[in-house]
Structures are given as structure tokens and as C-alpha cells.
Amino acid sequence: MIGRHGLERRLHERGGEREVRFLYRDRRPRIPVWRDGRLQVVRWGNGRRQSRFLPATGWTWQATVEQGYWRNIGAVRVEIPATLGCDRGVWFRIRQGIRGILVPDERGIAVAYMVCVPSTHYYQVMTRSPRMPLLIDEHI
Amino acid sequence: MSKEGRETAIGHLDADCFYVSAERVRDAFLNDKPVGVLGNQGACVIAKSYEMKGLGVKTGEPIWEAMVKCPEGIYIKRDFRWYEVLSRMMLDLMRDASRRVEYYSIDEFFFRAEVGRGETFEGLARSLRDRIQECVGVPVTVGIARSRTLAKLISDASKPHGARAVLDAAGEERLLADLPVTEITGIAGRRAERLSAWGITTCLHLARADRALVRRLLTASGEALWWEINGDPVQAINCRRPAHKTLSRGGSLGEATDDPTLLYAWLVRNVERLIEELRYHRVAAGRLKLVVLYKTGHSAVGQRTLALPSDRFDVLLDAARPCLRQAWARGATATHMHLIAEDLAPPGQAALAYFDPPDRRLRAEAVARVKERINGKVGRFAVRSAATLYLPAIYADAANAYDICDVRDKMCF
Numbered sequence: 001m002i003g004r005h006g007l008e009r010r011l012h013e014r015g016g017e018r019e020v021r022f023l024y025r026d027r028r029p030r031i032p033v034w035r036d037g038r039l040q041v042v043r044w045g046n047g048r049r050q051s052r053f054l055p056a057t058g059w060t061w062q063a064t065v066e067q068g069y070w071r072n073i074g075a076v077r078v079e080i081p082a083t084l085g086c087d088r089g090v091w092f093r094i095r096q097g098i099r100g101i102l103v104p105d106e107r108g109i110a111v112a113y114m115v116c117v118p119s120t121h122y123y124q125v126m127t128r129s130p131r132m133p134l135l136i137d138e139h140i
Numbered sequence: 141m142s143k144e145g146r147e148t149a150i151g152h153l154d155a156d157c158f159y160v161s162a163e164r165v166r167d168a169f170l171n172d173k174p175v176g177v178l179g180n181q182g183a184c185v186i187a188k189s190y191e192m193k194g195l196g197v198k199t200g201e202p203i204w205e206a207m208v209k210c211p212e213g214i215y216i217k218r219d220f221r222w223y224e225v226l227s228r229m230m231l232d233l234m235r236d237a238s239r240r241v242e243y244y245s246i247d248e249f250f251f252r253a254e255v256g257r258g259e260t261f262e263g264l265a266r267s268l269r270d271r272i273q274e275c276v277g278v279p280v281t282v283g284i285a286r287s288r289t290l291a292k293l294i295s296d297a298s299k300p301h302g303a304r305a306v307l308d309a310a311g312e313e314r315l316l317a318d319l320p321v322t323e324i325t326g327i328a329g330r331r332a333e334r335l336s337a338w339g340i341t342t343c344l345h346l347a348r349a350d351r352a353l354v355r356r357l358l359t360a361s362g363e364a365l366w367w368e369i370n371g372d373p374v375q376a377i378n379c380r381r382p383a384h385k386t387l388s389r390g391g392s393l394g395e396a397t398d399d400p401t402l403l404y405a406w407l408v409r410n411v412e413r414l415i416e417e418l419r420y421h422r423v424a425a426g427r428l429k430l431v432v433l434y435k436t437g438h439s440a441v442g443q444r445t446l447a448l449p450s451d452r453f454d455v456l457l458d459a460a461r462p463c464l465r466q467a468w469a470r471g472a473t474a475t476h477m478h479l480i481a482e483d484l485a486p487p488g489q490a491a492l493a494y495f496d497p498p499d500r501r502l503r504a505e506a507v508a509r510v511k512e513r514i515n516g517k518v519g520r521f522a523v524r525s526a527a528t529l530y531l532p533a534i535y536a537d538a539a540n541a542y543d544i545c546d547v548r549d550k551m552c553f
């Protein structure tokens with residue numbers, strides 16, 4: 001998997017354990033998703049504007065998902081497996097993963113967005129970010 | 141000291157980076173990685189792993205400073221409820237191992253160390269350390285010595301995961317010579333300056349100093365430390381806390397409210413918290429006082445004397461209800477509530493059937509016991525009064541299970 005997706009350059013070590021870092025600020029942002037029982041590494045968002053019609057971000061509000069915006073353009077819900085998150089330089093523990101959506105762009109390439117909610121008070125103080133990822137079965 | 145062929149000394153057991161270790165008990169992913177536990181709503185590091193400490197992160201430091209020193213650090217939200225569960229498990233193990241145990245703080249215990257023929261204090265220290273590690277999963281350090289102060293100095297100097305006994309004069313001297321005098325709990329700031337003016341900078345200097353001088357510089361409490369570091373135990377192991385005049389629970393209501401249903405829910409929550417405190421100190425309340433603070437800056441008081449001192453939920457709530465009625469101001473927005481137990485007395489002397497029919501008493505006591513046991517095992521407030529259902533947000537967030545001052549003897553964050 002690491003060879004197939006060229007993940008070597010994303011490999012890091014922390015406390016003697018290897019980890020693969022998927023960062024949005026990467027020059028080719030990628031993110032792993034579980035889809036139909038398979039782990040895939042896909043393009044993360046549209047920050048590089050490869051698509052002319054997808055939003056030029058890497059995340060979307062949960063409210064937008066619930067309003068049906070994404071369903072109308074063929075998106076499906078996916079889970080993004082993660083053990084750690086990094087927001088504005090702060091690493092925090094994630095027990096299961098993050099909710100996401102996967103949507104095809106105009107060329108049929110799968111693009112993932114992370115689902116976000118307004119930050120809890122704790123998260124806002126910790127990261128100074130007004131939004132936080134929607135974690136799976138976890139509240140921080 | 142020798143009694144029936146057994147030797148006794150004083151031990152100090154202290155968990156290593158307790159909050160971080162407690163998180164690692166339930167999350168092995170965090171092992172060997174730099175970890176910081178955040179308090180104060182995420183603003184500062186209240187505990188750090190040794191990996192993080194090694195990079196210079198200090199307890200109490202704001203997270204944005206810690207991030208600069210330790211960019212790979214992983215930050216976790218504090219969960220006092222979980223820490224208390226592990227703390228109680230450690231206390232139970234300590235009580236199995238020693239006849240006298242003092243619960244000094246959430247992760248620190250003093251205890252009477254006893255060994256029989258063929259056993260050593262060093263061996264006892266090691267077996268306690270290993271037993272806590274094995275049964276609770278938390279790494280601890282144990283020090284054993286002739287006095288409390290020496291035992292704590294030894295365990296502080298042997299961290300992490302140390303087990304050491306020092307009982308001979310030569311060993312004590314080597315220990316004391318290496319330690320700055322500020323390592324002794326109770327010597328810091330102005331007291332340390334006063335000593336330093338006399339050239340007393342190490343623990344050994346203090347031990348060798350003239351007792352009368354130490355008394356003059358540091359008063360009687362300083363003289364007690366002098367005896368202690370010279371191996372004369374003058375500070376006992378307190379299995380129970382000193383008697384309190386009053387105990388209280390309460391604080392901010394979070395969101396200010398004028399809704400009597402919410403105020404009643406807060407009252408019930410505070411009664412439950414107060415009962416925990418009464419039971420911990422093994423006292424009963426003879427009188428209840430309720431203080432409600434309003435947004436306008438006014439405050440109101442309601443009070444009630446109980447027919448007999450009690451630590452029982454039904455009895456105390458019956459007394460607290462009219463207190464709230466008295467302190468309640470219709471339409472006014474309340475911001476804080478404090479519930480205070482006064483006229484504290486030893487519990488269990490109050491069996492007069494005249495005030496309290498026996499069947500009712502037995503039932504209430506059985507309920508209280510079950511509640512206490514479940515909450516002790518599963519975690520605080522697992523079983524609680526349905527009246528508190530009006531405060532879903534407070535209980536939904538496990539981090540609120542402890543208002544900070546519920547954690548005894550720890551700094552407030």
C-alpha cells in the first residue's frame with residue numbers, strides 16, 4: 001500500500017512507531033478513506049483547483065451535508081481512519097476516525113472532504129480553530 | 141523499631157506523571173510518545189509525559205508555549221473521573237499491603253512499611269511498585285525511610301519507576317548531600333532565602349544545622365522538618381483527615397439561570413457532591429446552609445438544622461429543599477450556588493426511631509450503599525438522582541464529572 005501510493009515521503013516516526021501523515025498543506029493532499037470495506041487513498045479536497053465545480057477547500061460543514069448539497073452531486077459518506085489529528089500545529093488523539101464524504105469530480109476522479117462542525121469550547125481553546133472535524137463516536 | 145520481630149518504617153508511593161499514565165492505561169497507543177494532558181478548558185498542560193518533560197515542557201505551561209518546545213506532542217483532554225477510578229484502585233491495593241495508609245493526594249500515599257524476618261524494605265518497595273503496575277497499569281515510584289519527609293525525598297529522587305529504601309545514616313547522608321533544600325515540601329521562596337543567608341542550601345546542610353537556628357528561621361514547622369530529615373519521625377501517617385468545621389460544595393452554575401427547575405437540579409447535584417465529601421471525611425451534617433448568588437450582585441441564604449446529623453441523601457435533600465425556597469428570588473437570575481454542611485458530627489449515632497422509622501432508614505441506607513459502590517466502581521455520578529436530568533449538558537461531558545475542586549489536594553485548573 002505504501003509503495004503503491006507513493007507514501008514513503010509521508011512516513012514519519014513518533015515514539016518508535018511509524019505513522020503516515022496526510023496533511024492538507026501537502027503539495028498533493030491525499031487522505032485515506034474506508035469505502036465498501038476497502039481502504040483507499042484519494043485526493044483530499046480541491047485546494048489546487050483541479051476541478052472547476054467542486055468547492056476549493058478540503059472540508060465541509062455537517063449542516064451542508066445534512067441539507068443534501070453533496071448528495072445532489074453524487075457524494076457518498078465515508079469514514080476517514082485516523083489515530084491523530086493536527087490542527088494549527090496541535091496534535092490531538094483521535095480514537096476511531098473522522099466523518100467524510102467522497103464525491104466524483106467532472107472527470108470521475110474521487111475527491112474526499114472532511115466533515116466539520118463548530119468547535120467545542122475545549123477544541124477552540126486548544127487549537128484556536130473555529131471548526132473541528134466531526135469525530136466518529138467521540139466528543140472532545 | 142522492632143515489634144514481634146518485625147521492623148517498621150514509613151513509605152511514600154507516588155504515581156509517575158499520573159494523568160498521562162492513566163490515559164496510557166486505556167490507550168496503549170500513547171506509550172513512549174510525548175503526551176500532554178490539558179486542563180483549564182484546553183489552555184494549559186497540567187501533566188506531561190517524561191518524553192515531553194525532557195524537551196522542557198513544564199506543568200502549568202500554556203499549550204502554545206508547549207507546542208514550540210515539543211511540536212510532536214500529543215494533547216489529551218483531562219478526565220478526572222477516570223483518574224479517580226484508578227486512584228481508588230491504588231488506594232485499595234495500598235490498604236491490602238499496609239495497616240496504615242494515608243491518602244495524601246489523588247496519586248500519592250504515605251504508608252506504614254513493615255517487614256518480617258528475611259525481608260527487606262528495598263524488596264517491599266519493589267514489590268509494591270510492581271504490584272500497582274501489574275494490577276492498575278500505572279507506573280509508580282516508592283521510597284521507604286525512617287520519616288515521611290525522607291521517604292518523599294527518596295521517591296522524588298528515584299523517579300520514574302523507582303523503588304528505593306534508605307534507612308542507614310550513611311545512605312541518608314549521601315541522599316541529603318545531593319539534594320537542594322528546596323526539594324523538601326514546605327521549603328521554597330522566602331524560607332529558602334532565609335536559609336541560604338546562613339549557607340544552608342542542601343538538605344544535608346539543613347540536617348546538620350543547629351536546631352535552635354532552624355527554629356528561629358523557619359518556626360516550629362521548620363523544626364519539625366529538621367527532626368524528620370534527621371530520621372526522627374514527628375509527622376504521623378494520617379489515616380483520616382483532620383476534622384473540618386464545615387464542608388461545602390458548589391460553585392458557578394455555568395450558564396446563569398432563573399429557572400427554578402434548573403436551580404433544583406443544581407441543588408440535587410450539590411447535595412450528591414456534598415454527601416461524597418461527608419462520607420469521605422466520615423462525618424454527618426448537623427445543619428445545612430445554602431447560598432445563592434444573583435447576577436445583580438445580591439445573594440440570599442437559606443438554612444435548616446437537621447433533627448439529627450445525617451449523611452443520607454433523602455434526609456439532606458429534605459432539608460435542602462426549604463433552604464432553596466428561602467434563598468430563591470423569583471425572576472432573578474442566579475449565577476452561583478454553594479451548599480455548606482455545618483455542625484459536623486460523627487455519623488451513625490443517629491438511630492432514634494422517633495425521628496426516622498427504622499424501615500425507612502434501612503431502605504435509604506441500602507440505596508446509599510448500592511449507589512456508592514456502583515459509582516466507586518464505574519465512575520462518579522453513574523448512579524444519580526433523576527432530578528439532575530435537567531442538566532444534561534453538564535453530565536453528558538465526562539470532563540464535567542469533576543468540578544476541579546473535587547480533586548482533593550491538587551492545584552485548581
Ligand SMILES: [Mg+2]
Nearest residue numbers: 154155156247
Ligand atoms: Mg505523582
